[in-house]
Amino acid sequence: MSIAMAERAKLEALRARFGAAIRRADLPGNGRMFVTVDPAAIREICRHVFREMGARYVISIGADDRPFSGEFLVAHNFAFDGDGVLCGLLAHLPGDRPALDSISDVVPAANWAEREFRDLVGIEPMGHRYPKRLVLPDGWPEGVHPLRKDVSWDDVPKDFDEDLEFKFDEAPDGCVVVPFGPFHPTLDEPAHFRLYVEGEMVRGCEYRGFMAHRGIEKLAESVLSYNDIPMMAERICGICGCVHSVAYVQAVEDAAGVRVPERAEYIRTIMLEMERLHSHLLWVGLACHIVGFDTLFMQSFRIREPIMWMAERMTGNRKTYALCLVGGVRWDIAPETGAALRGVLDTLEKEWRGVVDAVTGDRNIQARTRGVGVAGPDLVKDVGLVGPVARASGVAIDCRRDHPYAAYGRVAFEVITERGGDVWSRIVVRMKEVFESIGIIRQCLDKMSPGPIQARVDDELPVGRMGLSSVEAPRGEAHHFLVTGEGNRPRRWRVRAPTYQNLQGVPAMIRDQQLADMTIALGSIDPCFSCTDRMETVDVRSGLRRTWTQEDLVRLLKKGGA
Amino acid sequence: MSLLSKVKEALVCLRAGRVTLPYPAAPRPVAGNFRGRPIFDAAKCIGCGGCAANCPAREILIHDVCQEIRVLRYVGRRCTYCGRCADVCPEKAITMSTDFETATDAIGDIGQTIELFMSTCQRCGRCFKEPSPLERLKQKGYRFDDLAHDRWVFGSRAYLDTERAVDDIRIEMD
Numbered sequence: 001m002s003i004a005m006a007e008r009a010k011l012e013a014l015r016a017r018f019g020a021a022i023r024r025a026d027l028p029g030n031g032r033m034f035v036t037v038d039p040a041a042i043r044e045i046c047r048h049v050f051r052e053m054g055a056r057y058v059i060s061i062g063a064d065d066r067p068f069s070g071e072f073l074v075a076h077n078f079a080f081d082g083d084g085v086l087c088g089l090l091a092h093l094p095g096d097r098p099a100l101d102s103i104s105d106v107v108p109a110a111n112w113a114e115r116e117f118r119d120l121v122g123i124e125p126m127g128h129r130y131p132k133r134l135v136l137p138d139g140w141p142e143g144v145h146p147l148r149k150d151v152s153w154d155d156v157p158k159d160f161d162e163d164l165e166f167k168f169d170e171a172p173d174g175c176v177v178v179p180f181g182p183f184h185p186t187l188d189e190p191a192h193f194r195l196y197v198e199g200e201m202v203r204g205c206e207y208r209g210f211m212a213h214r215g216i217e218k219l220a221e222s223v224l225s226y227n228d229i230p231m232m233a234e235r236i237c238g239i240c241g242c243v244h245s246v247a248y249v250q251a252v253e254d255a256a257g258v259r260v261p262e263r264a265e266y267i268r269t270i271m272l273e274m275e276r277l278h279s280h281l282l283w284v285g286l287a288c289h290i291v292g293f294d295t296l297f298m299q300s301f302r303i304r305e306p307i308m309w310m311a312e313r314m315t316g317n318r319k320t321y322a323l324c325l326v327g328g329v330r331w332d333i334a335p336e337t338g339a340a341l342r343g344v345l346d347t348l349e350k351e352w353r354g355v356v357d358a359v360t361g362d363r364n365i366q367a368r369t370r371g372v373g374v375a376g377p378d379l380v381k382d383v384g385l386v387g388p389v390a391r392a393s394g395v396a397i398d399c400r401r402d403h404p405y406a407a408y409g410r411v412a413f414e415v416i417t418e419r420g421g422d423v424w425s426r427i428v429v430r431m432k433e434v435f436e437s438i439g440i441i442r443q444c445l446d447k448m449s450p451g452p453i454q455a456r457v458d459d460e461l462p463v464g465r466m467g468l469s470s471v472e473a474p475r476g477e478a479h480h481f482l483v484t485g486e487g488n489r490p491r492r493w494r495v496r497a498p499t500y501q502n503l504q505g506v507p508a509m510i511r512d513q514q515l516a517d518m519t520i521a522l523g524s525i526d527p528c529f530s531c532t533d534r535m536e537t538v539d540v541r542s543g544l545r546r547t548w549t550q551e552d553l554v555r556l557l558k559k560g561g562a
Numbered sequence: 563m564s565l566l567s568k569v570k571e572a573l574v575c576l577r578a579g580r581v582t583l584p585y586p587a588a589p590r591p592v593a594g595n596f597r598g599r600p601i602f603d604a605a606k607c608i609g610c611g612g613c614a615a616n617c618p619a620r621e622i623l624i625h626d627v628c629q630e631i632r633v634l635r636y637v638g639r640r641c642t643y644c645g646r647c648a649d650v651c652p653e654k655a656i657t658m659s660t661d662f663e664t665a666t667d668a669i670g671d672i673g674q675t676i677e678l679f680m681s682t683c684q685r686c687g688r689c690f691k692e693p694s695p696l697e698r699l700k701q702k703g704y705r706f707d708d709l710a711h712d713r714w715v716f717g718s719r720a721y722l723d724t725e726r727a728v729d730d731i732r733i734e735m736d
Contacts, residue, residue: 223716227696228618231644299574302581309593316597316658322644326696330649331595351574358570457694488696 004029006083011035013053018045031403032254032468033087039074039100042091046076047106055080055087056397057109057384058470059496061481062117064148065092068464068491072098072123076110077468077481081402086468088481099124109384112504113496120147132169135210139164146218153215153222169206171196178515182211186290186519189529191503195510195518202510202518207503212529217493225488226252226461230324236495237528239282242275242321243473244480244495249324250405251482252490255467256326260455262407264328266448269407270341271315271323272471273437273444277348278307279474280430280437283526287427290523291368296359303351310344313337326461328454338445345438356431369423373509373521376421383505386498387476388433389525392418392425399472411443423524430474460488473498475526499528591660597643598661602636602674606655609634609678610690611705613647613656616697620714622647623707629722632680637712638664638672652691 007027021041026034049055055078063073072093102125104110114125115134122145139161171177175196182190191209195202220229233248234241285300308318315321315331323329380390398415400408416432418425467482476498485491502525510521609632614622619640625633648656692698701718
């Protein structure tokens with residue numbers, strides 16, 4: 001069944017079930033569906049799409065559309081992975097009363113996303129089972145919603161109490177609270193877990209994160225312009241930066257109908273796979289480091305290094321490639337660079353095979369990772385887990401195959417799955433995916449032909465169009481939603497990083513596990529807090545009991561500097 | 563089985579040998595197209611402001627002192643070395659150097675300030691030919707970035723004014 005037919009069939013099924021509640025539908029025919037529905041029916045429609053039609057929950061977006069239509073906008077995005085369709089269910093809410101039914105009881109994965117638009121846009125998810133603040137710190141005044149259009153990007157409310165400590169929930173009876181983070185040897189970035197521990201066993205936890213907000217989405221909507229944002233999107237994540245850069249430009253291209261030259265698509269694919277290679281090698285090393293197996297940590301990093309040098313030769317930088325612009329890429333791959341890349345891949349493949357061969361028989365590392373941090377297929381579905389975490393549980397989802405973008409439709413590769421659902425399975429999946437990535441890059445080098453790498457953009461981009469883009473990051477699906485806007489910049493841009501969903505699965509993964517396994521269970525989703533926290537303009541350090549106050553630290557820093 | 567894998571792991575390490583480079587005792591050359599600190603060539607710059615308008619980090623400031631003198635300052639604090647300034651420069655006055663050892667405790671070491679004599683073009687005043695509509699100048703005319711505080715001012719004016727333009731965000735955007 002073609003994608004266009006699949007879209008039509010989905011729409012007919014929705015119309016037959018909900019009739020007049022389906023107000024409008026746009027099917028551009030490229031695997032995207034935008035269905036405007038009656039807000040009163042949103043909960044039932046989402047339940048039907050999620051449970052009966054088997055869609056995967058992706059993300060919910062709230063947007064302030066009042067300057068343009070006088071309304072607020074909510075989009076619940078779902079993916080039909082088997083049919084290659086990404087679907088946005090849109091609800092328009094009156095500008096004076098932005099509220100709609102929460103879907104988090106029927107779609108548990110929407111928990112964070114709904115709390116986020118409640119915090120940032122001020123849209124109330126009515127009936128949410130845990131309507132605690134997610135993104136905004138507790139000291140932020142009520143009623144100030146930073147992503148509303150009438151709030152300037154550099155506003156800080158006068159009554160914002162930066163030093164107010166977090167209000168935490170009560171620990172259950174019989175449990176002791178063990179704080180984990182914001183600073184912890186195995187966390188590269190700040191996040192705070194309050195673990196409820198009974199004896200040695202973790203019984204539950206409360207998560208407070210979003211301590212590294214940088215306000216990237218607000219900047220994009222109010223200060224930057226279309227071709228500035230790829231460089232900024234790249235800084236959402238230090239590991240999968242190119243993923244966000246590609247996902248953003250694809251969302252713009254999807255919305256504005258810009259066609260990308262074929263060679264540019266191949267180059268994007270090659271660089272995305274380069275990024276996956278270095279990320280998988282890095283993560284396998286880090287996972288070994290967390291369980292105390294530093295030998296493999298060192299060897300992974302040694303084997304990874306030539307990839308970084310190669311990336312520098314191809315793009316001018318080992319990590320932040322600054323590769324994408326709307327409509328193409330900036331750096332071409334010269335024939336001799338391609339040849340050198342093949343050499344690097346050959347060495348990598350040989351060396352990595354030696355490591356995989358050695359590690360798969362190692363009982364020590366298996367004893368430490370088997371049966372730890374287990375996520376079953378039901379949890380994958382309910383919480384919307386993505387990437388290697390889902391594939392290690394036997395759920396074969398991979399955007400590269402399910403929603404082909406760039407040149408992935410023209411190369412052959414296998415989606416690696418395992419059945420265990422535990423940390424060991426995740427290690428195995430990521431170790432094996434390295435070989436698939438090597439294969440994809442080789443095929444791209446074989447298939448790409450000379451040609452332009454940048455499409456001509458002769459007109460200003462149309463206004464008010466929506467675009468969706470899913471890119472398979474090393475950790476899972478990165479999803480970008482974009483509405484084009486006036487003034488050479490988007491009206492709304494929403495980034496859903498893979499960790500955003502995977503982190504929501506951590507409380508279930510660590511429940512009834514040993515406290516000592518917390519580090520590797522959390523490490524196994526390869527958490528990227530800078531991705532997840534990409535949003536706000538506030539820097540919050542108030543969750544800490546400290547001897548040093550923030551002012552002290554700042555003063556100390558300034559004294560050391562110029 | 564497990565013992566065998568330990569032997570294999572030991573072999574992986576032994577075969578690799580010593581790989582640590584003697585950097586910084588010995589220099590480490592970078593690839594030819596490496597993007598390090600940008601260098602501005604005052605002799606080539608025409609002061610069109612294309613780099614400033616397309617700098618994602620907003621680290622290139624422009625201040626018009628009078629009709630004839632425009633100051634262009636590259637601050638370099640948040641610069642991500644993306645090289646967009648060099649891309650869009652119509653005169654190729656910006657080179658991405660191979661200089662990556664930019665750690666300093668005095669930020670002025672990295673910055674560059676250029677004073678430009680602007681001979682006014684009778685046709686359009688300041689010339690910038692954008693590669694596509696996505697790069698068009700969002701701030702036309704005279705600009706008054708805050709050089710005292712190294713701060714970008716979101717505004718430009720069609721006329722020179724003796725009044726301070728800082729904090730004036732009721733701007734004439736096109």
